[in-house]
Amino acid sequence: MSTVHLEIHGQLAEIRLDNPAKLNAFTVAMLQEFAGHLDAVERRADITCLMVTAEGERAFCAGADINAWGDLSPAEFARHWVREGHRIFDRLARLAKPVIGVISGHAFGGGLELAAACDIRVMAPKATLALPEAHVGIVPGWSGTQRLARLLPEPVIKEMALFGRRISAERALQFGFVAEIADDPRQAAIEIAAKVTDLSPRAVEVAKFMIHAGCGEDQGAMIEALGSAAIAASADRNEGVTAFRDKRKPVFSGQ
CATH class of the missing domain: 1.10.287 (Helix Hairpins)
Structure with missing residues (x-):
């Protein structure tokens, strides 16, 4: 059963993570599905904007499913899991169309890195951001120390990655990481996306x-x-x- 869906709403495309029981944490299959949907969106000349959303209110994405990488050898972990995720998130960041990340719930680890690969972000009031990788003995691997460093102040990234602290929606807005805080972030993103249709x-x-x-x-x-x-x-x-x-x-x- 698919856990990443592509839906087309006129000129607006939506890629939706749909594994709420696992807090939308990425598996290998989800990464591959996500990549395929990105290719489909890129090829569609009638699509002017993309939203990245997630099912459920608990989590936008809790990162990577530990069961997907926990038993990999060091070489497999570095060569395949980390590099594949990095490649796909880079693909999202470099999409020719504008991308809105809809952070409806907590965005941790790879979920925060996914949000960072979007052009702008809309966030729910109670959602938080975190880089909890050190809790399980790893480090951010899908651009959390690179792309995120261009979007957030260095001390804030260190606060998350070195001290395990969460960042609230209000602080994220102050830093400019999110464009808007909304009770219904998906609807807010739709309204933002609608303005793109008036542009070249x-x-x-x-x-x-x-x-x-x-x-x-x-x-x-x-x-x-x-x-x-x-x-x-x-x-x-x-x-x-x-x-x-x-x-x-x-x-x-x-x-």
């Missing part, structure tokens, strides 16, 4: 790439994506492709 999808995409290039989110790829988009619209690009197909030397105009 291409302008939004390019603006996201430019911001990511400036803040260091896969800077090299973002710069090359922007450059490639610009050159793809040139007359020289069209001439180069046509000449290749005609098996002749191209005559470039510089246009």
Whole structure:
């Protein structure tokens, strides 16, 4: 049975974690499903925004299911579990469409890292954030010490990772980590997403790439994506492709 669902509401896509009995903690199958849904959303030109949500009010996501990685060898843990999760969360962060994280319940460990990979976040009043990995003898592995360090002050990350403290929704709002606190965070996210439909999808995409290039989110790829988009619209690009197909030397105009 699927535990990660993709739902389309007009121009808004929603990827929903659905394993509330396990506090929506990620398993291998959930990671794979999540990745597949991201690919589907990326390919849909009619989708202008994505929400990442979770079933239940107790937890947005409690991180990684310990039963999924607890028996892995050190090599398997590093090569597969950590790197696979990191790859998928990076994929979310670099999605060409804007992404809203709906933190309806506690976001711990990998759940906080998932929220951090979204562009903006809406949070329920009683939800909290935490990096509890040290309680089970590990460290954050899905960008909790890297991407999160660009979004929260260093002492706050240390407060969570080194001292095991939770951060409230109010503090998260003060730090700018969340855009809004709402009793119904999903509805608030829908209202925010509705505003995206009035904007140019291409302008939004390019603006996201430019911001990511400036803040260091896969800077090299973002710069090359922007450059490639610009050159793809040139007359020289069209001439180069046509000449290749005609098996002749191209005559470039510089246009």
